Amino acid sequence: MAVLSCSGLKRRFGDVPAVDDVSFTIAEGETYGLLGPNGAGKTTTISMVTGVLERDAGEVVVEGIAMSTRATAAKRLVGYVPQELALYPDLTGRENLRFFASLYGAGRKRVDHVLDVVGLAERADDLAREYSGGMKRRLNVAIGLLHEPRLLVLDEPTAGVDPQSRNQIIENVRALAAQGVAILYTTHYMEEAERLCDRVGIIDSGRLVAEGARRELVERLGERDRISLRLDGDLAHATSALGAMRDVQAVAAHGTGLELVVGDASECLPAVLSAISAAGNVVRSVEVTEPDLETVFLHLTGKALRE
Numbered sequence: 021m022a023v024l025s026c027s028g029l030k031r032r033f034g035d036v037p038a039v040d041d042v043s044f045t046i047a048e049g050e051t052y053g054l055l056g057p058n059g060a061g062k063t064t065t066i067s068m069v070t071g072v073l074e075r076d077a078g079e080v081v082v083e084g085i086a087m088s089t090r091a092t093a094a095k096r097l098v099g100y101v102p103q104e105l106a107l108y109p110d111l112t113g114r115e116n117l118r119f120f121a122s123l124y125g126a127g128r129k130r131v132d133h134v135l136d137v138v139g140l141a142e143r144a145d146d147l148a149r150e151y152s153g154g155m156k157r158r159l160n161v162a163i164g165l166l167h168e169p170r171l172l173v174l175d176e177p178t179a180g181v182d183p184q185s186r187n188q189i190i191e192n193v194r195a196l197a198a199q200g201v202a203i204l205y206t207t208h209y210m211e212e213a214e215r216l217c218d219r220v221g222i223i224d225s226g227r228l229v230a231e232g233a234r235r236e237l238v239e240r241l242g243e244r245d246r247i248s249l250r251l252d253g254d255l256a257h258a259t260s261a262l263g264a265m266r267d268v269q270a271v272a273a274h275g276t277g278l279e280l281v282v283g284d285a286s287e288c289l290p291a292v293l294s295a296i297s298a299a300g301n302v303v304r305s306v307e308v309t310e311p312d313l314e315t316v317f318l319h320l321t322g323k324a325l326r327e
């Protein structure tokens with residue numbers, strides 16, 4: 021039996037269909053990554069899964085318990101690590117955990133255990149306000165683990181944190197999955213999704229546009245290459261010129277970079293470079309990559325995952 025089963029989830033905000041008929045399941049011990057550009061509907065989906073946000077339609081079932089009929093029992097099985105930090109800066113790490121433990125009916129031993137799990141035992145008696153961003157995030161993970169959830173939901177847990185905390189969080193997720201906890205994970209970091217997730221769902225404009233293991237998704241893409249370029253100058257002309265080329269299947273700009281999906285890079289690179297120079301841009305670097313999740317994402321959404 022799946023630990024999490026979502027079917028036909030829908031939620032609108034005014035005219036915006038933030039989530040439009042999203043269904044997926046997560047098995048025991050499975051790590052499922054929800055990937056999507058900004059505003060795709062990841063947080064809205066997660067908020068419905070955790071029961072924080074009402075659904076317009078659809079059902080969320082956790083270990084056989086439906087959110088629509090037994091919300092309290094279903095929520096008890098879910099741990100949530102939100103994007104926004106939820107902790108008291110004037111309490112120590114341990115006091116924060118004891119406070120949340122009292123709400124969840126967890127004991128002091130459990131507090132000590134989760135402090136250990138996230139690597140904060142030595143700093144447990146410092147005020148949370150003195151923690152680095154990454155330590156605060158780890159404290160949030162610890163809060164999400166207090167009541168021994170069967171499903172742990174993490175909304176971009178590594179965004180903007182230091183490498184040590186990032187590694188700690190990734191190791192925590194791995195260890196929890198190995199213990200059978202189902203994990204729902206969102207991230208902007210493609211390489212993290214590649215490393216961590218057994219399966220990914222790609223969400224764009226509120227719809228799940230593809231789902232599968234990394235290898236399946238890449239194989240489905242067929243023979244394609246990704247070209248990453250760094251350019252000088254305004255990218256608007258180059259982006260539209262490249263988008264009009266027959267060999268270019270997707271193009272997305274981010275900062276000073278352009279990402280392209282093409283059939284065979286060695287065949288079309290000369291034409292790509294002359295189109296860029298005709299648009300008035302100077303190429304600073306070119307990199308051709310074998311198809312990966314980023315290529316799948318770009319091909320399906322026409323957007324780069326990074327901002």
Ligand SMILES: Nc1ncnc2c1ncn2[C@@H]1O[C@H](COP(=O)(O)OP(=O)(O)OP(=O)(O)O)[C@@H](O)[C@H]1O
Nearest residue numbers: 033036037038056057058059060061062063064065
């Ligand atoms: N409370 C709200 N009121 C109005 N519109 C909202 C609200 N929450 C989300 N939206 C809109 O719904 C859409 C999906 O937003 P959501 O936050 O779920 O996306 P996301 O994939 O999590 O994006 P990000 O990566 O930026 O966090 C967006 O168009 C957003 O502007």
